[in-house]
Amino acid sequence: MINKVRHRVLNLSLGDAELRLLRVFASVVQYGGFSSAQTALGMTQATISTHMRHLEDRLGLRLCSRGRSGFLLTDEGRLVYEATLELFGSLEKFQSRVGEAQGELTGSLAFGTVDAMITNRDLDLQGALAAFHRQAPRVHLEIDVAAPQLLQQGLLSGGYQIVLMPSVGSVTPHFRTRPVFSEVQKLYCAQGHPLFGVADTAITTELLEAQSFAGRTYMLNETICGVNFRWAAATPHMEGTLLLLLSGAYIGFLPDHYAEEWVRSGRLRLLAPERMTFEDLFHIAHPRNKPSRAAETLARAIVDSVRTHR
Incomplete structure (x- = not known):
């Protein structure tokens, strides 16, 4: 066959x-x-x-x-x-080598990332993309926004040449990774939820464990910030989490930069921020084989955007 x-x-x-x-x-x-x-x-x-x-x-x-x-x-x-x-x-290698022989970057570059990056104060991703275009104007850049599981699968299958994603399990054996920045995650609920008007001093571990929790499909159902949350829903995306929270039926974690506008408008409320906070470490990852010059150029632009944006 x-x-x-x-x-x-x-x-x-x-x-x-x-x-x-x-x-x-x-x-x-x-x-x-x-x-x-x-x-x-x-x-x-x-x-x-x-x-x-x-x-x-x-x-x-x-x-x-x-x-x-x-x-x-x-x-x-x-x-x-x-x-x-x-x-x-083979086509990508051919285009890359021809471009190198000509002294310029050409071909295609498939880049994947998770959602909710545009509001991140510690990452000027749009600036990184502009810098990449200035350095490699003839490279056809394809960007995909996907769940971390799909980004991993895409790296393994060859669908992506470089991705930006939070740590998900043990990625080191399969990819080359480079830590870039940490994203602060905090616990929220929305108007209509029973905890919306409860003072932080009254929010106990037992009270949090009694609420319906919206988790991430790529996270293990384990203790977070010392709390064994009662998982009642899950989504891989920040927008999905936000939708669940705005329903008033769940509590859940969001990046602080992504939730900021909704907190300011009074639609979301922080829950015990001094206790219910953790950081997600983001990596640039690519397959273990030597990345193309285009992938290396984009990786440098992303790293530089973190340094200059702070």
Whole structure:
């Protein structure tokens, strides 16, 4: 079967249209399905389905199935996906080496990060992107905002060449990482929640443990700041946490810079800030193999933006 799949892939005429179909396929696999890949691709499910059907027709292979059991790759689809990652990796290396031979940075760079970065006072990410563009104006930069789990998966699969993310478990064995800054997380509730009007001096550990807690899907359900919270909801994104808090039904942690506007407007309230505070250490990460010059350039720009912004 491996030889059969290789024969079909090798005989696929690789023009811009075919490469676009393969990129759609790789994104669908990376995000685990058609609906999950919609935002990243900027396409409807119907359009993604059409692209996938065209690719299957051109290869003469069934790549995936989807139904009640969810999105599943066929054996042929798994082999095509592996071949696609190898192809894109080779294209990136070719473009990078040609650019280096010409004395300039070219090609594409896939960068991933988590949400709620734009309000961070300790990180001028937009300034870093401007600096990167000045240094590498011919590099096509692709930015994706995703959950930390997906950023890790994307690094492993080749979907990203560099990511900026909080520490999630033990990433060191798989990637090269560089600590960049720490983000302060504090505990909040919203108007309508029973704790909204309770004085901090009356907020005990037992009282907090009795509340419905909105956690992060990438965090372990363990003690935080000495409290065994009662997990009742979870989301990987800060916006998802904010929505849950604004419902008035949950308490949860948010970056202080992201919550600041809502606290100022009176919609959110800090809960026992002297006790309920911790820091998330953010890293720049890339695969263990030597990063491209473009990835190194962006990494330096991000690090410099932290130093100059403070």
